[in-house]
Amino acid sequence: MADEDSTQQRRNTKGRQRNRGRSGRPRQYSAKAPSQRQRATDPARLTAFQILQAVTHEDAYANLVLPTRIRRNKLDRQDAGFATELTYGTLRSLGTYDAILARCVDRSLKKLDRPVLDALRLGTHQLLNMRVPAHAALDTTVALVRDQIGTGPSGFVNAVLRKVSQRTLEEWLEELAPGDSDQDLAIRYAHPPWILRAVKQSLVTNGRNVEDFRSVLEANNSAPELNLIALPGIGDLEPVLEYGAEASPLAPDAAVYSGGDAGRIPGVADGTVRVQDIGSQLTARALVGARDVTAGEAWLDMAAGPGGKAAVLAALAQAHGATLQANDVSEHRTKLVTQALRVVNEDVWTTSVADGTALAADPANAQRFDRILLDAPCTGLGALRRRPESRWRRTPQDLATLTQLQSQLLDAALAMLKPGGLLAYVTCSPHIAETTLQVNDLLKRQPDVTLLDSASALQQVAHQDDDGSVLARESITAGDTDANTAQLWPDLHRTDAMFFALLTR
Numbered sequence: 001m002a003d004e005d006s007t008q009q010r011r012n013t014k015g016r017q018r019n020r021g022r023s024g025r026p027r028q029y030s031a032k033a034p035s036q037r038q039r040a041t042d043p044a045r046l047t048a049f050q051i052l053q054a055v056t057h058e059d060a061y062a063n064l065v066l067p068t069r070i071r072r073n074k075l076d077r078q079d080a081g082f083a084t085e086l087t088y089g090t091l092r093s094l095g096t097y098d099a100i101l102a103r104c105v106d107r108s109l110k111k112l113d114r115p116v117l118d119a120l121r122l123g124t125h126q127l128l129n130m131r132v133p134a135h136a137a138l139d140t141t142v143a144l145v146r147d148q149i150g151t152g153p154s155g156f157v158n159a160v161l162r163k164v165s166q167r168t169l170e171e172w173l174e175e176l177a178p179g180d181s182d183q184d185l186a187i188r189y190a191h192p193p194w195i196l197r198a199v200k201q202s203l204v205t206n207g208r209n210v211e212d213f214r215s216v217l218e219a220n221n222s223a224p225e226l227n228l229i230a231l232p233g234i235g236d237l238e239p240v241l242e243y244g245a246e247a248s249p250l251a252p253d254a255a256v257y258s259g260g261d262a263g264r265i266p267g268v269a270d271g272t273v274r275v276q277d278i279g280s281q282l283t284a285r286a287l288v289g290a291r292d293v294t295a296g297e298a299w300l301d302m303a304a305g306p307g308g309k310a311a312v313l314a315a316l317a318q319a320h321g322a323t324l325q326a327n328d329v330s331e332h333r334t335k336l337v338t339q340a341l342r343v344v345n346e347d348v349w350t351t352s353v354a355d356g357t358a359l360a361a362d363p364a365n366a367q368r369f370d371r372i373l374l375d376a377p378c379t380g381l382g383a384l385r386r387r388p389e390s391r392w393r394r395t396p397q398d399l400a401t402l403t404q405l406q407s408q409l410l411d412a413a414l415a416m417l418k419p420g421g422l423l424a425y426v427t428c429s430p431h432i433a434e435t436t437l438q439v440n441d442l443l444k445r446q447p448d449v450t451l452l453d454s455a456s457a458l459q460q461v462a463h464q465d466d467d468g469s470v471l472a473r474e475s476i477t478a479g480d481t482d483a484n485t486a487q488l489w490p491d492l493h494r495t496d497a498m499f500f501a502l503l504t505r
């Protein structure tokens with residue numbers, strides 16, 4: 001009889017036999033993917049939650065924590081993609097989501113426990129900006145909170161996210177940011193107002209329409225493709241293209257890949273092919289392409305860590321019979337430079353750990369170098385696509401410290417430059433205080449310094465077609481033909497917003 005009873009219980013109302021859990025109760029199905037059932041919280045969302053916490057609590061960098069967490073949590077390719085999109089998307093739009101959440105929570109967001117706020121942000125991104133069904137976004141976030149924080153907060157999170165889910169993102173924006181004030185635009189495009197103003201100012205300074213700020217901010221909010229370079233004379237682009245990357249329309253030896261995981265791309269593991277923004281590639285090449293190289297030239301990369309541009313310069317130095325000293329103030333970052341340069345013959349390059357200004361104070365370095373790259377420490381506002389948290393972490397106060405350091409490093413670089421030598425001043429920021437104003441100040445401070453045709457130098461190293469360079473001059477400079485600075489843009493060139501000024505004395 002007992003057996004018959006249990007058999008009865010195992011059948012549903014249509015008489016079909018049901019799955020049962022060990023408890024004897026009918027098993028509850030979750031909104032998780034089949035691979036993720038059995039686990040308390042699905043690994044992709046747990047990974048995103050852990051990264052978000054590391055970034056918001058411990059000042060970690062998402063691009064550094066993400067690969068480690070993905071490996072540690074043993075995510076498969078699909079889950080890794082989901083965790084990346086969830087983490088980066090949430091971090092990029094944090095300002096917008098906090099404005100929405102502030103409407104749905106009856107106290108200041110600052111008063112919420114930080115893990116709870118992070119879970120709400122993740123849930124909001126899934127509800128408003130990902131193709132996750134609303135019930136799955138809600139259920140999985142509530143489950144995550146229950147598992148990772150506790151049952152009490154899970155009810156609160158459920159109630160808040162239900163309010164969030166009552167409108168689409170556009171409806172929320174219509175309500176919260178209907179106008180054209182910087183404050184409204186900052187919410188709509190998820191950029192702090194000071195960065196929004198900096199982008200507008202830079203557009204105008206560089207000869208673009210101020211209204212283009214919308215397309216720049218949208219580009220900052222998009223997921224960047226992976227950019228690659230086969231080191232000139234060392235790497236092989238062909239296998240990279242066969243692997244599925246597309247040849248860059250902009251730069252030689254370069255490719256663009258949207259498939260994720262860089263580690264498996266041929267040449268990346270051995271260092272002959274490197275992941276590097278194509279704008280960065282062009283600035284390093286332009287320092288070399290601007291003028292023929294005489295064998296025996298001495299080059300300096302003054303702030304080289306972690307070695308992206310130094311690797312390109314060293315490869316070109318090898319090809320042209322020059323030598324490169326790659327320097328950085330940080331010992332750790334100099335180790336990364338050494339690793340980056342391992343594929344280039346050892347007699348071509350050396351590394352050093354020194355403050356750039358101290359390097360210049362050494363009499364042996366006075367007027368020593370034929371070409372110097374100063375890729376200066378900067379706010380990084382040109383690389384917001386790839387560093388999703390930096391827009392919320394940087395402050396206008398950082399500018400004061402950085403611009404002072406930049407001008408000291410510029411003076412130091414010029415002291416080490418041979419008369420007639422070339423200095424490339426580069427930043428991954430379009431902020432005019434770090435770029436055009438910095439160069440103008442230098443020209444006033446040191447009247448024997450001359451600004452060269454930076455735009456042409458960049459154009460020359462880009463691909464050429466029947467009409468000349470594919471890098472249109474008017475897209476990168478407002479300056480005249482023989483003395484100008486150049487600015488690349490994520491919306492026009494699909495690169496970071498790299499600034500490039502070529503100088504001589």
Ligand SMILES: C[S@@+](CC[C@H](N)C(=O)[O-])C[C@H]1O[C@@H](n2cnc3c(N)ncnc32)[C@H](O)[C@@H]1O
Pocket residue numbers: 280302303304305306307308309310327328329330333354355356357375376377378
């Ligand atoms: C924008 S990063 C350089 C990126 C590098 N060129 C690349 O392409 O991989 C700026 C570098 O400047 C270094 N730095 C900061 N202050 C410095 C100083 N006073 N002297 C030399 N290097 C400095 C930082 O450690 C950092 O590695």
